[in-house]
Amino acid sequence: MASGEGVDRSEREHRPSPIDVHVGGRVRLRRTLLGMSQEKLGDALGLTFQQVQKYERGVNRIGASRLFDLARVLDVPIGFFFDDMPDALGGSMNTVRRAIGFAEQQDGFEDDTLHRRETLELVRAYYRITDTSVRKRVFELIKSLTPTD
Structure with missing residues (x-):
């Protein structure tokens, strides 16, 4: 068969x-x-x-x-x-x-990035920040630390 x-x-x-x-x-x-x-x-x-x-x-x-x-x-x-x-x-x-x-x-963004433990922990921690203004400042901080194109 x-x-x-x-x-x-x-x-x-x-x-x-x-x-x-x-x-x-x-x-x-x-x-x-x-x-x-x-x-x-x-x-x-x-x-x-x-x-x-x-x-x-x-x-x-x-x-x-x-x-x-x-x-x-x-x-x-x-x-x-x-x-x-x-x-x-x-x-x-x-x-x-x-x-x-x-x-x-996004250049350099690998599919497995979303499945890494570090990514999951970072996102969970980020969403546990209840103050939206603090969360926005953390987001802006992280963006400022990344290399520019």
């Missing part, structure tokens, strides 16, 4: 779409960056933590209204969930988005 033969339709239908897996991964990334548990996110959305798990793994597809709610709760634009999508999944869309300024490419 050649590769791919013998896989019936019902088996294919139960595999998560790569796009759903990517969007779910972005939900998990943002939730983790905020230091939010699956249970807390579920409570904010009226879901169980098991439902949140399924969304994050891409097992359950996220509908438009749920994506809107996720963006609101996680405080990101809806486009965040599609950022960094591999070209094989939405390459032409990413090219168009960059061309019109929606997804600005």
Whole structure:
């Protein structure tokens, strides 16, 4: 039997779409960056933590209204969930988005930067600063310490 033969339709239908897996991964990334548990996110959305798990793994597809709610709760634009999508999944869309300024490419920004423990701890600490003026000054300080182009 050649590769791919013998896989019936019902088996294919139960595999998560790569796009759903990517969007779910972005939900998990943002939730983790905020230091939010699956249970807390579920409570904010009226879901169980098991439902949140399924969304994050891409097992359950996220509908438009749920994506809107996720963006609101996680405080990101809806486009965040599609950022960094591999070209094989939405390459032409990413090219168009960059061309019109929606997804600005940053030189030297590696995809794994967002997954480093140091990054997660820094973002969590940043969002624990409750005074918005202090948080803004910390942000400006960090920007001032980076090399200029």
